[in-house]
Amino acid sequence: MATLTRRHFFKLSAAGVGGGSLLLAAGLGPADAAGGLQLHKKIGESASICPFCSVGCGLIVATNDTGHVTNLEGDPDNPVNRGVLCPKGIAVRELSTSPLRLHTVKHRAPGSADWEDKTWDEAISEIAKRIKKTRDATWVATATVDGKAVPVNRTEGIAWLGGAANNNEEGYLSTKLARALGIVYLEHQARI
Numbered sequence: 347m348a349t350l351t352r353r354h355f356f357k358l359s360a361a362g363v364g365g366g367s368l369l370l371a372a373g374l375g376p377a378d379a380a381g382g383l384q385l386h387k388k389i390g391e392s393a394s395i396c397p398f399c400s401v402g403c404g405l406i407v408a409t410n411d412t413g414h415v416t417n418l419e420g421d422p423d424n425p426v427n428r429g430v431l432c433p434k435g436i437a438v439r440e441l442s443t444s445p446l447r448l449h450t451v452k453h454r455a456p457g458s459a460d461w462e463d464k465t466w467d468e469a470i471s472e473i474a475k476r477i478k479k480t481r482d483a484t485w486v487a488t489a490t491v492d493g494k495a496v497p498v499n500r501t502e503g504i505a506w507l508g509g510a511a512n513n514n515e516e517g518y519l520s521t522k523l524a525r526a527l528g529i530v531y532l533e534h535q536a537r538i
């Protein structure tokens with residue numbers, strides 16, 4: 347049974363403009379009416395963030411029992427967009443439902459014209475190997491400041507780019523990892 351969320355409250359308020367006297371005539375208040383709402387199908391609603399630009403509008407994504415997206419709309423409780431989405435944001439649903447969506451890691455070897463499927467284990471292991479190799483090759487232990495060598499412990503061969511879809515926790519963790527690796531070229535999509 348549905349509970350009285352802010353969205354239900356707005357819907358009931360709107361309905362109440364036309365039907366309020368009917369409810370009162372039947373001896374029912376808004377809370378009674380909300381408690382009586384029954385969903386025909388089970389849905390799971392999750393709050394999320396639009397990944398397309400740095401505005402970071404809030405979304406409510408509904409999924410069915412098999413995890414497929416069945417509905418997507420702006421989150422009226424999110425202070426950034428208060429329920430409004432631009433045309434790109436409304437199309438976020440297609441990131442999940444489009445038949446063109448990629449489901450595997452694709453790799454194109456240097457000089458090759460063909461893409462090969464890779465597993466996530468293979469991709470992560472390759473990325474880790476390349477980070478280690480580049481970091482070792484470009485490590486800077488000290489720099490000269492005012493004629494003196496001071497420790498800086500950084501790599502100048504790797505840059506790290508964050509995206510607007512990263513939430514606060516992901517941003518915190520990825521920044522922490524980048525700093526731990528000694529990366530100083532740390533940027534964000536919104537500043538480019």
Ligand code: SF4
Binds near residue numbers: 398401427432435
């Ligand atoms: S809904 Fe539009 S404005 Fe909001 S984050 Fe997505 S792309 Fe940006």
